[in-house]
Amino acid sequence: DVQLLESGGALVQPGGSLRLSCAASGFVFPDYGMNWLRQAPGKGPEWVSGIGATGSTTYYADSVKGRFTISRDNSRETLYLQMTSLRADDTALYYCAKAPVSRGALAWFDPWGQGTLVTVSS
Amino acid sequence: EIVLTQSPATLSLSPGERATLSCGSSQSVPYTYLAWYQQKPGLSPRLLIYDASYRATGIPDRFSGSGSGTDFTLTISRLEPEDFAVYYCQQYGSSPSTFGQGTKLEI
Numbered sequence: 001d002v003q004l005l006e007s008g009g010a011l012v013q014p015g016g017s018l019r020l021s022c023a024a025s026g027f028v029f030p031d032y033g034m035n036w037l038r039q040a041p042g043k044g045p046e047w048v049s050g051i052g053a054t055g056s057t058t059y060y061a062d063s064v065k066g067r068f069t070i071s072r073d074n075s076r077e078t079l080y081l082q083m084t085s086l087r088a089d090d091t092a093l094y095y096c097a098k099a100p101v102s103r104g105a106l107a108w109f110d111p112w113g114q115g116t117l118v119t120v121s122s
Numbered sequence: 123e124i125v126l127t128q129s130p131a132t133l134s135l136s137p138g139e140r141a142t143l144s145c146g147s148s149q150s151v152p153y154t155y156l157a158w159y160q161q162k163p164g165l166s167p168r169l170l171i172y173d174a175s176y177r178a179t180g181i182p183d184r185f186s187g188s189g190s191g192t193d194f195t196l197t198i199s200r201l202e203p204e205d206f207a208v209y210y211c212q213q214y215g216s217s218p219s220t221f222g223q224g225t226k227l228e229i
Contacts, residue, residue, distance in 0.1 A: 044210050044221045045167060061218050095166055106214045108157040110169035110178060
């Protein structure tokens, strides 16, 4: 079974930084694009960032461009999201999700992890 | 970016009935690159349909998707108790990929 396990969520002050991790198992991690999505309480999901299978191509939503950095370590089968200059509107449950193809964006997502909560508040 | 509008916001039905959920797009969705997800409380979204009409692995055949261009539909032919949840559509034909605001299917 494909499994995705996020970690690293926490309460952080505005302007702070955080790194999320997503440990993958059950599939050939280096063959697939991966993505981060988020969901604020009571809202629909929002795509945040994607990365191609090799890590050489990355994609970002305008709302996080310049503040967030996606990366992956294929030897460790782990996806990362480095978040800086965090704002209150970044508060959400952050999910990692697998794409069905090697490209890192413009795909459906299946499966999603269980999510890790990021709260930005003073 | 493409804005997806789902209707109705809430749909109240009973087990055994047919459910029809709509997803309208502000622009034509290229290649009918549209997906549907189901989300139950406390759980992550689960893929139901991709490319507008293809069921994901393990999804019962009472779920079907249709549509093209700017109008898409998710149909649940006979509702089971476990189908009551929130449903989201997602387009992935134009960057950035975007989601609708959801339809809550309630008893």
